[in-house]
Amino acid sequence: MPARSPRSRRAAPAGDARERIERTAYQLFSQHGIHAVGVDTLASHAGVAKMTLYRHYPSKDDLALAFLRRREELWTRTWLANVIRDRTRKPAERLLGIFDLFDGWFRKANYEACSFLKTLLEHSDPRHRVRIAALGHVQAIRALIIQLAAEARVRNPERFALQWQMLMMGCIVAAYAGERDAARRAREVGRLLLQSEARRA
Amino acid sequence: MPARSPRSRRAAPAGDARERIERTAYQLFSQHGIHAVGVDTLASHAGVAKMTLYRHYPSKDDLALAFLRRREELWTRTWLANVIRDRTRKPAERLLGIFDLFDGWFRKANYEACSFLKTLLEHSDPRHRVRIAALGHVQAIRALIIQLAAEARVRNPERFALQWQMLMMGCIVAAYAGERDAARRAREVGRLLLQSEARRA
DNA sequence: GCCGCGCGATACCGGTCGGTCTATTTGCCG
DNA sequence: CGGCAAATAGACCGACCGGTATCGCGCGGC
Numbered sequence A, B: 001m002p003a004r005s006p007r008s009r010r011a012a013p014a015g016d017a018r019e020r021i022e023r024t025a026y027q028l029f030s031q032h033g034i035h036a037v038g039v040d041t042l043a044s045h046a047g048v049a050k051m052t053l054y055r056h057y058p059s060k061d062d063l064a065l066a067f068l069r070r071r072e073e074l075w076t077r078t079w080l081a082n083v084i085r086d087r088t089r090k091p092a093e094r095l096l097g098i099f100d101l102f103d104g105w106f107r108k109a110n111y112e113a114c115s116f117l118k119t120l121l122e123h124s125d126p127r128h129r130v131r132i133a134a135l136g137h138v139q140a141i142r143a144l145i146i147q148l149a150a151e152a153r154v155r156n157p158e159r160f161a162l163q164w165q166m167l168m169m170g171c172i173v174a175a176y177a178g179e180r181d182a183a184r185r186a187r188e189v190g191r192l193l194l195q196s197e198a199r200r201a
Numbered sequence C: 001g002c003c004g005c006g007c008g009a010t011a012c013c014g015g016t017c018g019g020t021c022t023a024t025t026t027g028c029c030g
Numbered sequence D: 001c002g003g004c005a006a007a008t009a010g011a012c013c014g015a016c017c018g019g020t021a022t023c024g025c026g027c028g029g030c
Helices: A016-032 A039-046 A050-056 A060-087 A091-106 A115-122 A129-151 A157-176 A182-197 B016-032 B039-046 B050-056 B060-087 B091-106 B115-122 B129-151 B157-176 B182-197
Strands: none
Touching: A016 A039, A016 A050, A016 A060, A039 A050, A039 A060, A060 A091, A060 A115, A060 A129, A091 A129, A091 A157, A091 A182, A115 A129, A115 A157, A115 B115, A115 B157, A129 A157, A157 A182, A157 B115, A157 B157, A157 B182, A182 B157, A182 B182, B016 B039, B016 B050, B016 B060, B039 B050, B039 B060, B060 B091, B060 B115, B060 B129, B091 B129, B091 B157, B091 B182, B115 B129, B115 B157, B129 B157, B157 B182
């Protein structure tokens, strides 16, 4: 239990509103982007008064930040990282498995692309908090790949990870442009990259 | 001369406003995205009355369409396609030259990323005219790559072009995320892809 | 020399934006 | 039971959204 405050407050109903808000923000923001969803829409979809929303989050930007954090928790950590590690113990296969995972993702009916990229692209001001946060989440994914690359005993994990992530981002965008086989095609390139970078221990 | 209408109209001052509008739209839309720029901002930056703007373009969407067309003319055709063809006659070098060109682009002070991708990502409705147009422009780029790939006698030009374009888009996004060497890293992967796909005649 | 039209300026339209305020209800706690 | 915190609905704010209407000016063609 996440220690609501110095002194224990409500028990059952409390936190319920906050959770509904954040869940709704996750759905709407990830599907339509942040700019495209107004706070009124958000509050009504969450079944919550606007004032309740503003009690929990000082501004829409803060809510956007919370959305990105949740996205990292659900998408990056729970979905990407964990599933990849559960699939196989062979590091190279784990890297390639990213694209197998992507393949299923791309075929979802309402494929929403990567929220971090969408957020990044829709905030042109480099000093904006939300953009900076999105950037951090992109780098968190890179950190993950660096680790996998190191386990795969790649020559230069940092460089490799940058290239691998470019492949990932490229196929995410390609899939959003309607290319159904983007993941498979990216996987083929990934295999090439892996072959050229791998060194036997 | 583009045949202004059935009967000749004004000579010198006419079309001036239209040109200013479109040039301003190009600057502002490519830098900040379409949603982020309002028509009032646009008109005032162009030094034009709002009504003049609406006389030339029925709606903001139509102006956005014109912006994308201009982007294809200036960016895709004039910059990308022509420069690539002028650099060398060797098809494989032309393909790799894309990333050399990108390298300079990424280092521009106000690097604005790819307008087609940004437009695509900020329109989630797949039936929206502007999104569909952006998609068309992305495919125009692919057509260009397919041609270069065919000239390079690649095994499967369509598949190759899709993979090559994923590399391009991936490094465009990576550069937007602040990765200064994205073009060089993408070029390395491109060389791998080229080596594996090339067949000697 | 006058008419027409492209243009600029400005006010306006209904709607939505992010954000605030108030008055009221609800429900847990000591 | 009384008090307090959380949540509610809804009005309200100034600003801006895309888009329209009106009017007056200046210039070019007949």
